Amino acid sequence: MDAWTEVLQDTGLDPRLDRDTSNCSIARTLEIVGEKWTILILREVWYSSSRFSDFERVLGCPRNLLAARLRMLVEEGILATETYKEPGSRSRPKYVITSKGMDLVPAVMGLLEWGDRYRADPEGPAVLARHRECGAHVDVQIRCRRGHAVQAEDIESVPGPAFRMRSPG
Numbered sequence: 219m220d221a222w223t224e225v226l227q228d229t230g231l232d233p234r235l236d237r238d239t240s241n242c243s244i245a246r247t248l249e250i251v252g253e254k255w256t257i258l259i260l261r262e263v264w265y266s267s268s269r270f271s272d273f274e275r276v277l278g279c280p281r282n283l284l285a286a287r288l289r290m291l292v293e294e295g296i297l298a299t300e301t302y303k304e305p306g307s308r309s310r311p312k313y314v315i316t317s318k319g320m321d322l323v324p325a326v327m328g329l330l331e332w333g334d335r336y337r338a339d340p341e342g343p344a345v346l347a348r349h350r351e352c353g354a355h356v357d358v359q360i361r362c363r364r365g366h367a368v369q370a371e372d373i374e375s376v377p378g379p380a381f382r383m384r385s386p387g
Contacts, residue, residue, distance in 0.1 A: 231383055238384045250294050251322065255279050255287050260319065260326055263297065265345075268312040288313060296322065328358045 239245065251257060258277055267273055273284055291297040296319040299311035327347065334343040347356040360368045 233377065233381075233383065236384050238382045241380050241382070250290070250296070251325075253287070255283055256291065257326060257329065259284075259287055259291065260296070260315075260322060261330075263313060263315050263319070264323070264326070268314060269302075269310065270313075273313075291319075294318075324358055327356065331358050 251260070255277065258279070259273055262273055262276055267276060270284065270288065273279065273288070274281060277284065279287075288297065292299055292313070295316055297313045298316050300314055301309050302312045303309045330345075330347065338344070348354065349356055360370075360373070362368055
């Protein structure tokens with residue numbers, strides 16, 4: 219008997235359809251990074267952009283949206299600000315990735331890999347991801363905590379410690 223069947227037997231409800239999704243980690247993550255400009259800002263940080271003017275120039279994002287997204291990324295601890303000053307200019311913030319932001323690299327790399335496979339120009343991808351040390355192509359892989367490579371069809375979802383059923387009514 220699998221974990222979902224145990225919940226079904228205990229409650230009489232179907233845990234796949236009657237579960238409370240208000241505490242879904244995917245939904246909560248998308249509240250932060252699930253908007254186009256946010257992901258593109260992160261892409262540019264990984265491509266070495268760090269200043270508001272850099273993001274504005276490369277992305278073409280409206281200034282008000284760009285400022286709001288950068289502020290949110292800082293508030294969420296994904297980016298941090300450091301002060302820089304060019305000769306003859308006032309001090310300004312530059313944006314740097316935090317360890318929390320670096321934890322998003324596999325997710326964004328997954329989007330890049332999918333986009334390169336299904337949405338790239340006929341000539342191929344615009345940017346290639348390579349391992350700086352050896353030059354080999356970088357790809358995203360799913361592994362279990364014991365190090366086994368795992369295919370999507372081999373992933374089993376089971377109720378976690380915060381699983382709960384939706385309240386009736």
